[in-house]
Amino acid sequence: MCFCIALCAGPGLANPPQKGSVxxxxxxxxxxxxxxxxxxxxxxxxxxxxxxxxxxxxxxxxxxxxxxxxxxxxxxxxxxxxxxxxxxxxxRTVVIVQDHLDLHNHPTAESLVTARLERNVVARLMSCKPNWCRLSSSGYKGWAPKTALWGVTQTEVFD
Known part of the structure; x- marks a missing residue:
């Protein structure tokens, strides 16, 4: 007897992404x-x-x-x-969802901070890597962790 129907079905049988009817x-x-x-x-x-x-x-x-x-x-x-x-x-734009967000020069927490954005600031979304996105706001540019942003999915990656 198998109790792993959903997990064992494999990616070929998974539900395809939903698309807009229009x-x-x-x-x-x-x-x-x-x-x-x-x-x-x-x-x-x-x-x-x-x-x-x-x-x-x-x-x-x-x-x-x-x-x-x-x-x-x-x-x-x-x-x-x-x-x-x-x-x-x-x-594409995003909203900052944490109190203070440091924008970094590179997509790492150890890199130089180029600016600090506050909660509810809207920033332009320029590109995304698996865990970081490059933003632009009020003339400042830098990288921020996806977890601090609303307006991008955690799986999106684009240049």
């Missing part, structure tokens, strides 16, 4: 607010009530669903709703 892009995925203001609604249409208004350009958001020209998004605090796709950008 864009065929991965769900969930991260985007940013393109506009300086965006209405977040209860549902995917102009007839739905506005629950809140985003007022921070470049704020990272996580797309968790799609319906026509609308995207259901979550912010770094877990608040969510529907926003029109034209207000979103594929440009």
């Amino acid at each position: 864009t065929q892009l991965p769900i969930p995925r991260y985007v940013s607010l393109k506009a300086s203001e965006g209405n977040v609604r209860r549902g995917p249409s102009l007839t739905h009530r506005i629950d809140w208004i985003l007022k921070l350009r470049n704020m990272p958001l996580q797309v968790v669903a799609e319906h026509g020209h609308w995207r259901k998004v979550l912010d770094f605090e877990g608040a969510g709703g529907w926003i029109h796709y034209s207000l979103l950008s594929g440009g």
Whole structure:
């Protein structure tokens, strides 16, 4: 008798990543607010009530669903709703989620500190290695551990 069905099935039988029904892009995925203001609604249409208004350009958001020209998004605090796709950008940003974050010259904790960012600062995401990401904020650039960031998955790696 085998009790390891899920573990023994192997990668060939694992569930494929979910894709958006409209864009065929991965769900969930991260985007940013393109506009300086965006209405977040209860549902995917102009007839739905506005629950809140985003007022921070470049704020990272996580797309968790799609319906026509609308995207259901979550912010770094877990608040969510529907926003029109034209207000979103594929440009990547992150929010600093710890009180103080040192940016390093290289992706190691022992390297020279180039700047210090505070909680809730939005930074542009430039590249990511397995445990570190290169950020840019207010003219400062440097590397930060992924664990201090919201807006990037722990498995993402890109240049």
